[in-house]
Amino acid sequence: MNGRHNLRDSILLGLGVVLMMAALFMVFVYVPTEKHTGIVQRIFYFHVPVAWVSFLAFFVTFIASIIYLWKREIKWDAVACASAEVGVIFTTLVLITGPIWAKPTWGIWWTWDARLTTSLVLWLIYLAYLLVRRLASEPSQGARYGAVIGIVGFIDVPIVFLTVNLWRTQHPTAIVFEGGLTTPMLLTLLVCIAAFTVLYVLLVVQSARLKSMEADIKYIRSIVQGE
Amino acid sequence: MENLGYLLAAYAVIWAVVFGYILAMQRKQRRLQRQIDRLQKSADTPETNS
Numbered sequence: 082m083n084g085r086h087n088l089r090d091s092i093l094l095g096l097g098v099v100l101m102m103a104a105l106f107m108v109f110v111y112v113p114t115e116k117h118t119g120i121v122q123r124i125f126y127f128h129v130p131v132a133w134v135s136f137l138a139f140f141v142t143f144i145a146s147i148i149y150l151w152k153r154e155i156k157w158d159a160v161a162c163a164s165a166e167v168g169v170i171f172t173t174l175v176l177i178t179g180p181i182w183a184k185p186t187w188g189i190w191w192t193w194d195a196r197l198t199t200s201l202v203l204w205l206i207y208l209a210y211l212l213v214r215r216l217a218s219e220p221s222q223g224a225r226y227g228a229v230i231g232i233v234g235f236i237d238v239p240i241v242f243l244t245v246n247l248w249r250t251q252h253p254t255a256i257v258f259e260g261g262l263t264t265p266m267l268l269t270l271l272v273c274i275a276a277f278t279v280l281y282v283l284l285v286v287q288s289a290r291l292k293s294m295e296a297d298i299k300y301i302r303s304i305v306q307g308e
Numbered sequence: 309m310e311n312l313g314y315l316l317a318a319y320a321v322i323w324a325v326v327f328g329y330i331l332a333m334q335r336k337q338r339r340l341q342r343q344i345d346r347l348q349k350s351a352d353t354p355e356t357n358s
Binding site: 119120121123124127128131167170173174177178181182184185280284287288291294295298301302305 | 310311312314315317318319321322325326329330333336337340343344347350351
């Protein structure tokens with residue numbers, strides 16, 4: 082790792098820590114408690130940013146997969162895979178925090194409505210992406226198959242986003258875009274989104290670097306063993 | 309403070325998963341570093357012998 086990487090990582094880490102501290106302060110101290118659902122509504126301030134980051138992660142995988150299939154450069158495959166991995170982590174969090182909010186609000190942990198079901202399908206698609214890569218006999222084959230899933234699988238992202246408008250679901254509609262939040266609520270949500278976006282960038286940068294290192298080691302080992 | 313347990317559970321899960329992922333990456337980094345050291349050692353060995 083060179084000095085430029087070190088500086089960039091330090092800036093990202095510092096920014097991430099400051100934003101996350103600010104986000105926690107705003108969620109637990111600054112923002113007023115919502116009248117109807119009470120204290121449990123505060124889950125929303127982390128649930129929504131985590132969902133946003135998972136969409137962003139799969140979009141990055143989609144773009145990086147296209148570039149990989151076009152240029153066949155290993156660094157784009159590393160970015161696609163790292164972003165999908167972080168996306169799966171964050172979708173897992175969406176699928177866990179959603180039911181934790183739903184139980185006291187709806188009285189049930191889970192219902193097979195359009196938003197929840199398509200979110201689960203999204204998680205399964207990218208889990209399959211990671212499995213295909215791991216199970217492929219050749220790394221280049223895994224990267225190629227993964228890139229195809231990374232491109233085709235992205236179709237589910239706009240579907241998940243639009244479910245609350247296309248179907249009648251139990252899940253709340255996108256109140257952020259409908260002006261349904263007070264200024265402190267909106268401000269808190271924006272700071273949380275910024276904090277999780279920085280965390281996402283930090284995790285993807287680190288993970289992509291490890292994947293590039295792993296590919297380099299495999300390549301060097303194949304040369305050494307070939308001699 | 310009704311449903312405080314649900315709120316704390318949600319935030320605890322988020323941090324547990326994020327830190328778990330960071331720890332897994334650190335473990336992978338250590339494993340890769342060991343592999344690099346081994347490769348470096350095996351590359352150095354013929355020079356020492358000659």
